[in-house]
Amino acid sequence: xxxxxxxxxxxxxxxxxxxLLAAIGELVVERAGVLNLGVEGMMITGAVCGFIVxxxxxxxTVGFIGAAVGGALVSTLFAVMVIFxxxxxxxxxxxxxxxxxxxxxxxxxxxxxxxxxxxxxxxxPGLSEIPVLGPILFRHDLVVYLSVALVVLVWLFLTRxxxxxxxxxxxxxxxxxxxxxxxxxxxxxxxVMFGGACAGLGGAYVSLVRVPQWIDNxxxxxxWIALAIVVFAxxxxxxxxxxxxxxxxVTALQLNIQATGLAIxxxxxxxxPYIATIIVLVALSAGRAPGSLGKPFHASS
Amino acid sequence: xxxxxxxxxxxxxxxxxxxxNDDVSFDIGEAEVHALLGENGAGKxxxxxxxxxxxxxxxxxxxLRGAPFTPPEPRAARAAGVAMVFQHFSxxxxxxxxxxxxxxxxxxxxxxxxAARIREVSETYGLPLDPMxxxxxxxxxxxxxxxxxxxxxxxxxxxxxxxxxxxLTPQEVEILFQTLRKLKAEGTSILYISHKLxxxxxxxxxxxxxxxxxKVDTCTPAEKTARELATMMVGASFETPAKAARExxxxxxxxADLSMKAPTEFGTSLKNxxxxxxxxxxxxxxxxxxxxxxxxxxxxxxxxxxxxxKVMLKGRDLGQEGPVARRAAGLLTAPEExxxxxxxxxxxxxxxAFLTAKTRKGMVKNGFLDWGxxxxxxxxxxxxxxxxxxxxxxxxxxxxxxxxxxxxxxREVLQGPxxxxxxxPTWGVDAAAAAAIRQALLDLAAGGAAIVVISQDLDELMxxxxxxxxxxxxxxxxxxxxxxxxxxxxxxxxxxAHDMEVAxxxx
Numbered sequence: 086x087x088x089x090x091x092x093x094x095x096x097x098x099x100x101x102x103x104x105l106l107a108a109i110g111e112l113v114v115e116r117a118g119v120l121n122l123g124v125e126g127m128m129i130t131g132a133v134c135g136f137i138v139x140x141x142x143x144x145x146t147v148g149f150i151g152a153a154v155g156g157a158l159v160s161t162l163f164a165v166m167v168i169f170x171x172x173x174x175x176x177x178x179x180x181x182x183x184x185x186x187x188x189x190x191x192x193x194x195x196x197x198x199x200x201x202x203x204x205x206x207x208x209x210p211g212l213s214e215i216p217v218l219g220p221i222l223f224r225h226d227l228v229v230y231l232s233v234a235l236v237v238l239v240w241l242f243l244t245r246x247x248x249x250x251x252x253x254x255x256x257x258x259x260x261x262x263x264x265x266x267x268x269x270x271x272x273x274x275x276x277v278m279f280g281g282a283c284a285g286l287g288g289a290y291v292s293l294v295r296v297p298q299w300i301d302n303x304x305x306x307x308x309w310i311a312l313a314i315v316v317f318a319x320x321x322x323x324x325x326x327x328x329x330x331x332x333x334x335v336t337a338l339q340l341n342i343q344a345t346g347l348a349i350x351x352x353x354x355x356x357x358p359y360i361a362t363i364i365v366l367v368a369l370s371a372g373r374a375p376g377s378l379g380k381p382f383h384a385s386s
Numbered sequence: 387x388x389x390x391x392x393x394x395x396x397x398x399x400x401x402x403x404x405x406x407n408d409d410v411s412f413d414i415g416e417a418e419v420h421a422l423l424g425e426n427g428a429g430k431x432x433x434x435x436x437x438x439x440x441x442x443x444x445x446x447x448x449x450l451r452g453a454p455f456t457p458p459e460p461r462a463a464r465a466a467g468v469a470m471v472f473q474h475f476s477x478x479x480x481x482x483x484x485x486x487x488x489x490x491x492x493x494x495x496x497x498x499x500x501a502a503r504i505r506e507v508s509e510t511y512g513l514p515l516d517p518m519x520x521x522x523x524x525x526x527x528x529x530x531x532x533x534x535x536x537x538x539x540x541x542x543x544x545x546x547x548x549x550x551x552x553x554l555t556p557q558e559v560e561i562l563f564q565t566l567r568k569l570k571a572e573g574t575s576i577l578y579i580s581h582k583l584x585x586x587x588x589x590x591x592x593x594x595x596x597x598x599x600x601k602v603d604t605c606t607p608a609e610k611t612a613r614e615l616a617t618m619m620v621g622a623s624f625e626t627p628a629k630a631a632r633e634x635x636x637x638x639x640x641x642a643d644l645s646m647k648a649p650t651e652f653g654t655s656l657k658n659x660x661x662x663x664x665x666x667x668x669x670x671x672x673x674x675x676x677x678x679x680x681x682x683x684x685x686x687x688x689x690x691x692x693x694x695x696k697v698m699l700k701g702r703d704l705g706q707e708g709p710v711a712r713r714a715a716g717l718l719t720a721p722e723e724x725x726x727x728x729x730x731x732x733x734x735x736x737x738x739a740f741l742t743a744k745t746r747k748g749m750v751k752n753g754f755l756d757w758g759x760x761x762x763x764x765x766x767x768x769x770x771x772x773x774x775x776x777x778x779x780x781x782x783x784x785x786x787x788x789x790x791x792x793x794x795x796x797r798e799v800l801q802g803p804x805x806x807x808x809x810x811p812t813w814g815v816d817a818a819a820a821a822a823i824r825q826a827l828l829d830l831a832a833g834g835a836a837i838v839v840i841s842q843d844l845d846e847l848m849x850x851x852x853x854x855x856x857x858x859x860x861x862x863x864x865x866x867x868x869x870x871x872x873x874x875x876x877x878x879x880x881x882x883a884h885d886m887e888v889a890x891x892x893x
Contacts, residue, residue, distance in 0.1 A: 247494070250481075254489050257478040264440065264476050265490050266460030373651065376479065 101333025103287040107311035110283025117276035118256035120379040122178025125308025126185020131156035131285025132292035133189040156285020164277040240322040256375035319372025389452035396446035406432035424596035439463040469537035470546040479522035556877040583612040627824040635665030638836040646693030663836040670851030678860035687719035716804030731783040739764035771796035788819035
């Protein structure tokens, strides 16, 4: 069996979308100075919420909306504890992951054998007819386009808007931003919720498009990959998209190679996406973490 | 004359366990430079935070040109025409100058227009600044300009300046004073916070003195001597440290051609630093903050190794040894940052005493800790240096800045070092504690130790040092005897000028 490069490249975009969505959300959270290690938990909560809502309503679109809401809701738990009760961010994030995985398993119990809801493709008129590029880039469902648009919007927001500047300033030096009268807690709270919604969308993309059914532990570590990609991308949206597509790309490629029956042990193929992503992003990385990343902020000073 | 610009009446603010401001009242007139004078912990910061809307008073009120003024947040204070230049924590290293300025404005114009206005204002007031530069790359003086311009762009009626000169060279101070006088001539009032008496006497029209949260007096500083002001500020007179005549011994510490790369992106690399210190001598190293002071103490303490050049203690090269070996050999250091570097904030004084004294005071036996000895040593330090604390088992964090600093310095002094290197030994310490620490350093030198004092406080360096050198961008100037050194020469040394130019100024 040969590998069809066009189908492969199209598959890469699909394979990368969940990670890209979760990572762009986490990027905004970390740029605001909050380290949320609960991405995996928020993703899997989104996955189960999306699946349940899509099944109850019969609409994949409503399912995705439900996933974003579900992800945002669990993230508010984290936000309240970390921002207002000033709990340790690392421990709270890990707890959120454990909590999310358990919650999703509980909520999804009666949905294990359910079939899939079709997510309609939305080829872009005109562009999708271009030879080669059309099938690779422009014959996907709306969420794929949304994920790319979101990266561009986040980049514009961070670099061009005043709100984005304030968010970066809060992540860089929360005390100074507070001294200038910027609402540190509010901005961080909203950023965490945005991160939760994005992770939820990413999770729903796994359960509604990639797999597509409900099984326990469905996200299988994609949230951790998203976290790693944010760091290796030096907190920059442009590099983030490279990292996410690279990871998705090697994942899709190695699955294809496995299918061709090449004489490489499966274990090596399975580790290849992780290794390739780490190598490329380490070679690229030059950036610096936001100055107050992970540090609690006390408004009293 | 009608109402003053700002009238403060009966402001009171209490924190758990301490009254930061107790019934403070005074007026700031139009076009007046008003000094707020007091020691650390006297309540100056709390007071200006209330004026700037960062802290809400428990009692009392303010009026601005007759109208009630109770800013709920800094935004409201800025809108009313109150601007503030902070001492710490108010710039964003990773952002550029224009972005930093935009963050402090209510309705900033577009980046390009803002950059043009920054250039315009910076030229008007003689404060050159490139709006597109990243703030992390700027010198301390330039960073302060960013803050000042951020305020000036909003046409403030009252400009609050919190300890503005502590990071500047004498020349930069002069430029700042010219800017402030120009602002005053244009009708802006300035509230100037400092504990530097000579500056206040030179610049300010009126001074309000705070001690332990209460207003002590309001006076005209030019009519008082520095000594009188100091006595009002401290509430009692204290001994000025006295330099005893000392016999200098042989060279104990020799640093030869020491170069080391900066540890971080915003750090400074050391470049060919060479100096010698004799037994019984105090070498003072000055310079504007961020010119290699922190890097030098790391290289001397052994926390960073791997540079080129030599660090010789009595002829033995310790350049590649770590801190433990250097301490064992007699080269002791006390870094600047009390909480986190010189002391572990959440550990007790006994544990902190153990951390640096374990080798020299023999607190480890067969791999086990001798807590009794450690406690005894901590008690010795507390007693000898008059550290005010309930006991040795209190956390380092619970001590006030001055008391902890006395402990940190005392801990090294009582280990009987051959060489003691201290960085900013009296930073943020009240005047009486500072005098005690300086006296301890002089006594240690009189006992035959070689001492290196790194400091940004020139008065301190002049008081304790025998010879003076300045760090500039990681290079060390020529080292000169302190006797006969003029302020102008010191400024040129700090600015990195060559001998030729110094000679020219002399002539």
